[in-house]
Amino acid sequence: MFTGLTDTEIISRVLKGDQQAYAHIVERYKNYVFTLAMRMIESREDAEEVAQDIFIKAYRSLADFRGESKFSTWLYTIARTSCITFLRKKKLETVSIENEKTLIQVENRESGFKANVVEVKSKHAMVNQAIKMLSPDDAQVITLFYKGEQTLEEIGLVLGMEPNTVKVKLHRARQRLREKMEKHFSHEVHDIQSE
Amino acid sequence: MKYMTYRVSDYLTNDENNWSDLCNNINKPEKNSFMDTQLDMEERLWDYIDGLSSINEKSAIEKLIGANLEWKNKYHELLEAHQLMMGSELQEPSMRFAKNVMEEIAKYHVAPATRTYINKRVIWGIGGFFIILIIGFLVYALSQVNYAGASTPKILSEYNNTVNKLDWGRFFNSTYTTVFMMINVVLGLMMLDIYLTRKKQQHKEA
Structure with a gap:
């Protein structure tokens, strides 16, 4: 019934009192939002809780969505701030790669994933594993660009940055992702290239 | 060939006239800082792959990919990475996720703007x-x-x-x-x- 409707049309139905229409928004974006949360929060349970909270917050402030940007951009902005708030509450470090502590965190993640390399079953899973080894900032930029269908300007809105800064960040994130893939999954990468 | 690269960092500025110069000088390899050139080449190729290049840049890069083996190899390498990233999978929450959200929002109303x-x-x-x-x-x-x-x-x-x-x-x-x-x-x-x-x-x- 709602599959052909745009986000804006579904939202206007929700605002008119059709609460069940919101289920279609949740269905449409649950994987995107959950993936974004997982990029910042390591625990699956916590990420799911935060993702749930993001949809509740979005529902409550739906009247504030003016349609000036895409609904997904607006939702990802809520997602990012919610994840940051959660991490602050948990007193975890979420800062960029320059931060020494994050480097340690990333290194810890890497060592954890080394053991899982054998479990990589497909090239998609391999990319996901490699993305998880990146800093939360890098992982978010890549996820928003490749999976969130966001332009550089829209990512800029989500992250509160200029599009040019996003472009540089994306370039660096891709560079680091390729390095991770080369370092940890070189055999798989070469297999894919020879296919 | 690997260390004999073109002086692309000098040429590849935002001034689109430089692009035609580069294409004209395509067969004149010169030694330069390898890292800078590599970075610049990658940046230009990523823009090309992402569809962010201007028409002039696009045609210049197409010529470079066609005529220069180094650009061609790098392009294929980056395109491979791009396709891998495009194909990365989204993670799925538990089966009850949507139901949980709907149960939770039933307790609330949309707040006034x-x-x-x-x-x-x-x-x-x-x-x-x-x-x-x-x-x-x-x-x-x-x-x-x-x-x-x-x-x-x-x-x-x-x-x-x-x-x-x-x-x-x-x-x-x-x-x-x-x-x-x-x-x-x-x-x-x-x-x-x-x-x-x-x-x-x-x-x-x-």
């Missing part, structure tokens, strides 16, 4: 109050400065003298202060009136 309950006049009123406060202090302070002594080099001592000369008692008892305080009181009453009117309206609507 922020713009409906934040009255712009109240914001302007608060802003106006502080601006008048700052201007008032500024005007009074400037009126007390002894400009005749301003040219002397001992700025600090002059400043101290000026501050010492200030008649603080007069500051808090003058007509000026009375008028100033009256304006603030009027502004305060206006803001209170706006606030109470809004409360009354909300009460009526409820």
Whole structure:
């Protein structure tokens, strides 16, 4: 019934009192939002809780969505701030790669994933594993660009940055992702290239 | 060939005329900083792959990919990475996720839009109050400065003298202060009136 409707049309139905229409928004974006949360929060349970909270917050402030940007951009902005708030509450470090502590965190993640390399079953899973080894900032930029269908300007809105800064960040994130893939999954990468 | 790269960093500027120069000089390899050239090449190729290049840049890169083995190899390498990233999978939450969200939101209502309950006049009123406060202090302070002594080099001592000369008692008892305080009181009453009117309206609507 709602599959052909745009986000804006579904939202206007929700605002008119059709609460069940919101289920279609949740269905449409649950994987995107959950993936974004997982990029910042390591625990699956916590990420799911935060993702749930993001949809509740979005529902409550739906009247504030003016349609000036895409609904997904607006939702990802809520997602990012919610994840940051959660991490602050948990007193975890979420800062960029320059931060020494994050480097340690990333290194810890890497060592954890080394053991899982054998479990990589497909090239998609391999990319996901490699993305998880990146800093939360890098992982978010890549996820928003490749999976969130966001332009550089829209990512800029989500992250509160200029599009040019996003472009540089994306370039660096891709560079680091390729390095991770080369370092940890070189055999798989070469297999894919020879296919 | 690996270390004999083109002077792309000199050529590949945002000036699109440089692109045609580069294409014309495509068979003139020169030694240059390998890292810089590599980075620039990658950046240009990523722009090309992402569809961010201009028409001129696009055609120049296409020519380079066609004629230069290094550009061609790098392009294929980056395209491979791009396709891998495009194919990365989204993670799925538990099966009950959507149901949990819907159960949770059943307890809530959509909150009224922020713009409906934040009255712009109240914001302007608060802003106006502080601006008048700052201007008032500024005007009074400037009126007390002894400009005749301003040219002397001992700025600090002059400043101290000026501050010492200030008649603080007069500051808090003058007509000026009375008028100033009256304006603030009027502004305060206006803001209170706006606030109470809004409360009354909300009460009526409820």
